[in-house]
Amino acid sequence: MSKVLVSDPIDQAGIDILSQVAQVDVKTGLPAEELVRIIPEYDALMIRSETRVTQEVISAGKQLKIIGRAGVGVDNVDVPAATRQGIVVVNSPEGNTIAAAEHAIALMLSLSRLIPDANTSVKSGKWERKKFVGAEVYKKTLGIVGLGKIGSHVAAVAKAMGMKLLAFDPFISTERAEHIGCRLVDMDMLLREADYITLHIPKTPETAHLINAEAFAKMKPTARIINCARGGIIDEAALAEAVKEGKIAGAALDVFESEPLGESPLRDLGKEVILTPHLGASTAEAQVNVAIDVAEQIRDVLLGLPARSAVNIPGLYPDVLEKLKPYLRLAETLGNLVSQLAGGRVESLNVHLQGELASNDSKPIVIAALKGLLYQALRERVNYVNASIEAKERGIRVIETRDNAVRDYAGSLHLEAKGSLGEHSVTGALLGDGEIHITDINEFPINVPPTHHMLFTLHRDMPGIIGKIGSLLGSFNVNIASMQVGRKIVRGDAVMVLSLDDPLPEGVLAEILKVPGIRDAYTVTL
Ligand SMILES: NC(=O)c1ccc[n+]([C@@H]2O[C@H](COP(=O)([O-])OP(=O)(O)OC[C@H]3O[C@@H](n4cnc5c(N)ncnc54)[C@H](O)[C@@H]3O)[C@@H](O)[C@H]2O)c1
Numbered sequence: 423m424s425k426v427l428v429s430d431p432i433d434q435a436g437i438d439i440l441s442q443v444a445q446v447d448v449k450t451g452l453p454a455e456e457l458v459r460i461i462p463e464y465d466a467l468m469i470r471s472e473t474r475v476t477q478e479v480i481s482a483g484k485q486l487k488i489i490g491r492a493g494v495g496v497d498n499v500d501v502p503a504a505t506r507q508g509i510v511v512v513n514s515p516e517g518n519t520i521a522a523a524e525h526a527i528a529l530m531l532s533l534s535r536l537i538p539d540a541n542t543s544v545k546s547g548k549w550e551r552k553k554f555v556g557a558e559v560y561k562k563t564l565g566i567v568g569l570g571k572i573g574s575h576v577a578a579v580a581k582a583m584g585m586k587l588l589a590f591d592p593f594i595s596t597e598r599a600e601h602i603g604c605r606l607v608d609m610d611m612l613l614r615e616a617d618y619i620t621l622h623i624p625k626t627p628e629t630a631h632l633i634n635a636e637a638f639a640k641m642k643p644t645a646r647i648i649n650c651a652r653g654g655i656i657d658e659a660a661l662a663e664a665v666k667e668g669k670i671a672g673a674a675l676d677v678f679e680s681e682p683l684g685e686s687p688l689r690d691l692g693k694e695v696i697l698t699p700h701l702g703a704s705t706a707e708a709q710v711n712v713a714i715d716v717a718e719q720i721r722d723v724l725l726g727l728p729a730r731s732a733v734n735i736p737g738l739y740p741d742v743l744e745k746l747k748p749y750l751r752l753a754e755t756l757g758n759l760v761s762q763l764a765g766g767r768v769e770s771l772n773v774h775l776q777g778e779l780a781s782n783d784s785k786p787i788v789i790a791a792l793k794g795l796l797y798q799a800l801r802e803r804v805n806y807v808n809a810s811i812e813a814k815e816r817g818i819r820v821i822e823t824r825d826n827a828v829r830d831y832a833g834s835l836h837l838e839a840k841g842s843l844g845e846h847s848v849t850g851a852l853l854g855d856g857e858i859h860i861t862d863i864n865e866f867p868i869n870v871p872p873t874h875h876m877l878f879t880l881h882r883d884m885p886g887i888i889g890k891i892g893s894l895l896g897s898f899n900v901n902i903a904s905m906q907v908g909r910k911i912v913r914g915d916a917v918m919v920l921s922l923d924d925p926l927p928e929g930v931l932a933e934i935l936k937v938p939g940i941r942d943a944y945t946v947t948l
């Protein structure tokens with residue numbers, strides 16, 4: 423039975439799903455070295471934001487097939503290391519969207535009405551009404567940095583509260599922003615015009631310290647900033663200075679450069695600063711959503727099914743995947759076949775998609791072809807996650823071409839491998855019942871289904887040659903299941919494709935190559 427380690431607190435709904443297919447061990451708060459020590463026994467790891475899945479953890483996780491992050495941000499996972507090791511990383515892109523958006527709104531209103539300090543004051547026995555005079559958000563300008571899932575929901579709620587909306591997001595269109603009710607502006611204008619600024623972007627090299635001393639200098643002295651996205655997008659030292667010097671009116675942070683927050687000048691600031699301990703996703707509803715979403719994906723991957731929200735393989739909606747699945751099998755088979763025909767090192771792979779295949783997202787098809795191509799070299803170590811990286815590291819150049827015209831089949835795939843031992847090509851298609859057929863080998867037309875053991879020859883089309891190969895195989899007790907010849911012109915060059923019941927015994931290929939008229943011969947195992 424598979425084993426899953428849950429190393430952060432996860433809702434029971436997720437544990438129940440995992441328990442259907444695996445032994446689930448919940449061990450939270452593990453020191454880093456303890457995680458490295460125990461991870462080799464696990465097939466899957468499920469985390470939230472506390473566990474740091476470092477390169478060391480991943481290298482030790484020899485059996486790991488999947489890392490599930492019950493939330494959005496995967497910045498606590500070394501995704502490139504997982505990808506190199508062929509481990510799928512999945513998240514829950516939408517499970518906590520509403521929770522995070524509502525936390526940002528809650529912080530904005532709390533900042534405006536000084537609620538946390540007013541609450542503390544009353545609870546300490548005081549009644550200080552003059553001290554806690556706030557500001558309204560109605561008709562104020564909210565600048566939203568990042569108009570993705572959370573930013574868009576914040577926009578909808580803020581609009582309903584009568585706020586004017588500006589947004590900065592270089593990756594969304596003006597039309598989309600307008601549809602959400604936001605005016606798309608540059609960052610400079612957003613900083614200068616907003617009364618409230620809320621951040622909803624990932625932490626990347628571009629967004630690290632995006633809000634720094636220079637940015638605070640551009641903001642209104644009455645401006646307040648909220649960060650419910652990721653620590654490190656705001657330069658915390660510069661923020662503390664800006665608040666102390668009155669350059670801005672306040673800030674509310676849910677996320678920090680280092681978590682848990684240690685010694686920090688932010689702790690010493692007054693009622694104009696609110697700090698929460700990364701609570702954006704902490705609602706009962708969001709925790710059930712993300713736990714179910716990620717546990718289902720771990721369960722599926724452990725059962726050999728694809729994950730719906732993998733961050734390190736092309737995202738495929740289940741209906742698209744269902745449609746593409748037979749073509750993925752075709753691409754993988756042809757990749758494996760062409761690599762065995764090529765024999766040596768492949769330097770480039772041309773992937774030509776024809777007919778209905780050409781109108782699909784080609785990325786998964788190309789990855790499947792590369793997975794097949796690298797199978798001989800890497801065996802089970804190559805999978806959909808690492809096939810592209812492995813190909814890149816081997817210097818294999820991938821060229822994609824496509825032609826929408828429907829020819830003999832609704833869709834077909836042609837792979838051409840150029841390498842150290844020359845060029846080889848194969849074409850394949852799916853029949854109506856989904857059966858794979860090889861329809862072309864090195865431009866010789868054939869029509870055979872792939873089988874486990876195959877023999878391909880290139881020979882001169884002349885009387886007696888087929889009989890000679892048949893007798894030769896018979897003399898070595900190799901049974902031929904089927905045989906087909908493909909040729910372009912009579913008595914020119916031809917290919918022979920034989921399906922064999924058994925693998926060719928050692929030395930037989932050399933005997934075949936001695937038969938007069940045989941130019942080349944290849945054994946293939948699919
Ligand atoms: N505090 C929490 O507990 C909590 C909970 C959920 C999500 N989050 C964080 O919130 C953030 C947003 O999540 P989401 O689900 O809305 O993500 P999303 O991917 O839907 O949206 C992110 C948006 O940021 C934009 N963006 C990227 N780089 C940008 C840049 N340099 N400048 C401006 N815009 C940029 C993208 O175009 C996208 O529209 C993430 O960092 C996520 O990890 C935090």
Ligand SMILES: O=C(O)CC[C@@H](O)C(=O)O
Binds near residue numbers: 471492493496703
């Ligand atoms: O796990 C959490 O509580 C935080 C999740 C949040 O930061 C996210 O990116 O989804």
